[in-house]
Amino acid sequence: MEKPPFQIIQGGNQQEALFQRLLSEPQTFEQKEFENLVDFDFRSRLSFDDKEKLIAKRIQINVKDMLERNALLAIIDGDTDEASRLHDAIKRRNQLGLRVIS
Numbered sequence: 001m002e003k004p005p006f007q008i009i010q011g012g013n014q015q016e017a018l019f020q021r022l023l024s025e026p027q028t029f030e031q032k033e034f035e036n037l038v039d040f041d042f043r044s045r046l047s048f049d050d051k052e053k054l055i056a057k058r059i060q061i062n063v064k065d066m067l068e069r070n071a072l073l074a075i076i077d078g079d080t081d082e083a084s085r086l087h088d089a090i091k092r093r094n095q096l097g098l099r100v101i102s
Contacts, residue, residue, distance in 0.1 A: 003067060015041075018037070018041075019042055019045065022034075022037050022038075022042065022054070023050075023054070026054040026055075026057050026058050027057060027058045027061040027062050032055075034058065038051055038054065039100055052076055055076065056076050057074060059072045059073060059076070060073070067090050067093065068087055070082075070086055071083055071086035071090060074086060076086055
């Protein structure tokens with residue numbers, strides 16, 4: 001896993017530091033913790049677009065399967081044609097029992 005770049009967070013408030021970490025490193029939180037931060041702790045500070053960007057960043061970094069990652073990102077972007085195409089490719093791959101080993 002890549003180390004995130006060093007970032008200085010201004011202020012001594014732990015809640016503000018947590019919010020800044022959420023914005024800059026959303027992939028570092030476990031799923032349940034991420035959901036709690038987004039849905040409860042910082043709900044009033046995040047727009048729908050902010051939440052989409054955070055989720056997309058988590059997907060880009062945490063989802064290792066390229067087809068699945070790209071399908072999820074296409075769904076987030078609203079590209080239904082690309083999402084459908086990738087879903088079909090995933091379905092065909094799974095039916096054939098193919099695996100990519102890196």
